Amino acid sequence: MNNFEWGPTLRVGPAKAHKTLTEETLARLRRDIVSGAFEAGQKVKSEDLKKRYQVGTSPIREALFQLVSEGLVRSDGQRGFRVAELRQEELLDITDWRARLECEALRRAIATGDMEWEARAVAAFHRLKRVEGQSGLDPTEAADLWEDHHRAFHFALYSACGSPWLLRFCELLIQHGERYRRAYITYPRISSSIAAEHQAIMDAAMARDAEKAADLLETHIRHAADLALAHATGRPGPGASPAKARRASGPKSEREPTQEAARKPRTRQRNA
Amino acid sequence: MNNFEWGPTLRVGPAKAHKTLTEETLARLRRDIVSGAFEAGQKVKSEDLKKRYQVGTSPIREALFQLVSEGLVRSDGQRGFRVAELRQEELLDITDWRARLECEALRRAIATGDMEWEARAVAAFHRLKRVEGQSGLDPTEAADLWEDHHRAFHFALYSACGSPWLLRFCELLIQHGERYRRAYITYPRISSSIAAEHQAIMDAAMARDAEKAADLLETHIRHAADLALAHATGRPGPGASPAKARRASGPKSEREPTQEAARKPRTRQRNA
DNA sequence: TTCCGACGGAATTTCGAAAATTTGACACTC
DNA sequence: GAGTGTCAAATTTTCGAAATTCCGTCGGAA
Numbered sequence: 001m002n003n004f005e006w007g008p009t010l011r012v013g014p015a016k017a018h019k020t021l022t023e024e025t026l027a028r029l030r031r032d033i034v035s036g037a038f039e040a041g042q043k044v045k046s047e048d049l050k051k052r053y054q055v056g057t058s059p060i061r062e063a064l065f066q067l068v069s070e071g072l073v074r075s076d077g078q079r080g081f082r083v084a085e086l087r088q089e090e091l092l093d094i095t096d097w098r099a100r101l102e103c104e105a106l107r108r109a110i111a112t113g114d115m116e117w118e119a120r121a122v123a124a125f126h127r128l129k130r131v132e133g134q135s136g137l138d139p140t141e142a143a144d145l146w147e148d149h150h151r152a153f154h155f156a157l158y159s160a161c162g163s164p165w166l167l168r169f170c171e172l173l174i175q176h177g178e179r180y181r182r183a184y185i186t187y188p189r190i191s192s193s194i195a196a197e198h199q200a201i202m203d204a205a206m207a208r209d210a211e212k213a214a215d216l217l218e219t220h221i222r223h224a225a226d227l228a229l230a231h232a233t234g235r236p237g238p239g240a241s242p243a244k245a246r247r248a249s250g251p252k253s254e255r256e257p258t259q260e261a262a263r264k265p266r267t268r269q270r271n272a
Numbered sequence: 273m274n275n276f277e278w279g280p281t282l283r284v285g286p287a288k289a290h291k292t293l294t295e296e297t298l299a300r301l302r303r304d305i306v307s308g309a310f311e312a313g314q315k316v317k318s319e320d321l322k323k324r325y326q327v328g329t330s331p332i333r334e335a336l337f338q339l340v341s342e343g344l345v346r347s348d349g350q351r352g353f354r355v356a357e358l359r360q361e362e363l364l365d366i367t368d369w370r371a372r373l374e375c376e377a378l379r380r381a382i383a384t385g386d387m388e389w390e391a392r393a394v395a396a397f398h399r400l401k402r403v404e405g406q407s408g409l410d411p412t413e414a415a416d417l418w419e420d421h422h423r424a425f426h427f428a429l430y431s432a433c434g435s436p437w438l439l440r441f442c443e444l445l446i447q448h449g450e451r452y453r454r455a456y457i458t459y460p461r462i463s464s465s466i467a468a469e470h471q472a473i474m475d476a477a478m479a480r481d482a483e484k485a486a487d488l489l490e491t492h493i494r495h496a497a498d499l500a501l502a503h504a505t506g507r508p509g510p511g512a513s514p515a516k517a518r519r520a521s522g523p524k525s526e527r528e529p530t531q532e533a534a535r536k537p538r539t540r541q542r543n544a
Numbered sequence: 545t546t547c548c549g550a551c552g553g554a555a556t557t558t559c560g561a562a563a564a565t566t567t568g569a570c571a572c573t574c
Numbered sequence: 575g576a577g578t579g580t581c582a583a584a585t586t587t588t589c590g591a592a593a594t595t596c597c598g599t600c601g602g603a604a
Contacts, residue, residue: 019349020349020350020586020587020588021587021588022337022587022588023347045555045556046555046556046557047554047555047556055588055589056587056588056589056590057556057557057558057588057589057590058329058330058333058587058588058589059587059588059589061330061334061556061557062333062334062337063337065294065334065335065337065338066337066338066340066341068338069338069341069342070341071440075295077291077292077596078292078555078556078557078594078595078596079555079556079595079596079597080555080556080557080596081556090436090437093435093436093437093438094437096435097435097437097438163365163368163369164362164365165362165365165366165369165445166365166369168343169441173437292556292557292558293557293558294557294558317584317585317586318585318586318587319584319585319586327558327559328557328558328559328560329558329559329560329586329587329588330557330558330559331557331558331559333586333587349566350564350565350566350585350586350587351565351566351567351585351586352566352585352586352587353586
């Protein structure tokens with residue numbers, strides 16, 4: 001039950017062969033949303049995305065719909081799509097569930113994980129450390145790289161939990177947690193204390209001390225959220241332009257419709 | 273935080289206006305998969321679906337991708353889609369998490385729910401009872417109707433839990449749980465004991481007895497799963513044609529490729 | 545002025561056909 | 575007979591354009 005696959009979200013390695021354009025676009029779009037390349041609440045026009053990713057209408061829409069289901073994008077009737085908003089309230093919700101579910105996953109993995117699991121964890125941890133030591137990279141690239149391996153490390157720890165659904169929930173929550181973090185905290189900011197936390201979790205896990213590992217993990221998760229929250233409150237506020245919106249597409253006219261345009265019902269032909 | 277929306281999955285009422293064809297197709301396809309109109313593991317050809325739902329390529333694919341994310345459909349590289357398999361192992365997993373998460377949701381709702389929540393629950397329960405009393409319907413239709421209202425009743429109970437993510441998780445799990453149930457148990461089988469369980473849960477919830485309600489709910493969930501499991505083990509086994517596969521499309525040739533056809537890598541142009 | 549409906553540009557949704565890929569079959573060699 | 579390469583049909587993926595819908599604006603009536 002280990003080779004559980006849902007999306008290719010958390011795979012760092014060689015990845016599935018026979019990728020379709022849709023899958024590729026999905027991965028890129030998801031990464032761009034999580035990394036903050038698009039602003040929260042921003043309208044995403046398929047025309048822009050087509051230019052940005054150099055693909056046709058179908059892959060774009062197919063990817064968008066999958067992201068809707070993941071909660072990163074919202075679909076507005078026949079009014080297109082927009083990036084999900086960021087609300088502090090939701091960050092609290094996500095953090096609570098991350099603490100509950102990821103700790104549970106870790107406990108189970110420690111209880112039942114075999115040598116292969118240990119090997120995966122050790123390998124992922126090693127990669128993370130190496131990436132942290134790396135210097136001289138473009139900040140954006142460095143952030144992306146670190147986040148990828150950070151995610152992979154956490155996921156490797158849970159990978160032996162034995163419950164596909166738990167793993168899936170963790171996957172979703174981690175993704176969203178990362179988005180909040182990256183929206184509020186500017187890089188580079190891989191503080192050594194975070195690295196130390198990882199080390200401690202890793203040690204406890206390998207020593208098969210489930211309770212200690214879970215405690216450390218919970219602290220780690222809440223710590224990250226607190227940090228984000230602290231930064232958030234000292235800022236314009238959620239939804240109001242966190243991070244820079246890098247790699248944004250050209251200076252298009254954008255025409256954001258008036259925020260809450262009067263929504264009077266009209267006559268309609270179809271779908272009567 | 274109550275008006276949380278993800279998919280239109282669990283809405284019974286008036287539903288969002290301005291439906292697009294994709295949304296409609298998504299709802300229909302989801303319902304058909306959950307209800308067992310498609311067999312588990314079956315390949316779904318877009319050509320068939322186009323004929324079945326009378327729409328073009330795009331709505332079909334867009335709906336399919338959303339269902340992939342929900343776990344009801346799996347996407348096979350460039351080899352199309354197939355309905356997710358049913359494995360007893362997974363039913364156990366789903367049941368465990370349903371018990372944990374739905375009970376938690378119910379507890380929270382009881383703790384913080386207001387009058388409006390009570391009203392929603394009472395209304396949903398009333399509808400469920402009325403539907404159960406109804407007679408003289410086509411069995412298929414009756415099953416669909418009952419399931420819709422059963423789902424809505426459970427969801428109404430949780431709707432005041434205050435956590436969007438918890439609600440979303442419950443939504444997904446309920447959906448999958450229903451699929452297993454309907455795959456293994458043939459209708460009509462709305463035993464009076466189930467109705468009694470609902471009544472008891474409802475009473476405890478309205479009396480704000482969180483612990484009792486949660487206990488009853490857990491029993492209810494496990495009871496349903498046990499029933500399904502009992503039927504499953506006395507059958508060909510999961511994945512091997514449970515339920516009837518009603519409303520199946522025309523007697524097409526179906527051409528199921530040999531289960532594990534030798535998968536030798538070929539030369540490829542794109543995505544090199 | 546304010547409300548209402550129609551008009552037209554912009555964006556989204558949907559379709560159908562072209563391009564690419566998979567799959568099974570057939571012939572050929574070893 | 576087993577293994578291998580080629581070919582054509584079936585299927586999926588992708589594109590681009592047509593159809594539909596939305597949204598702001600303008601003009602006219604109360």
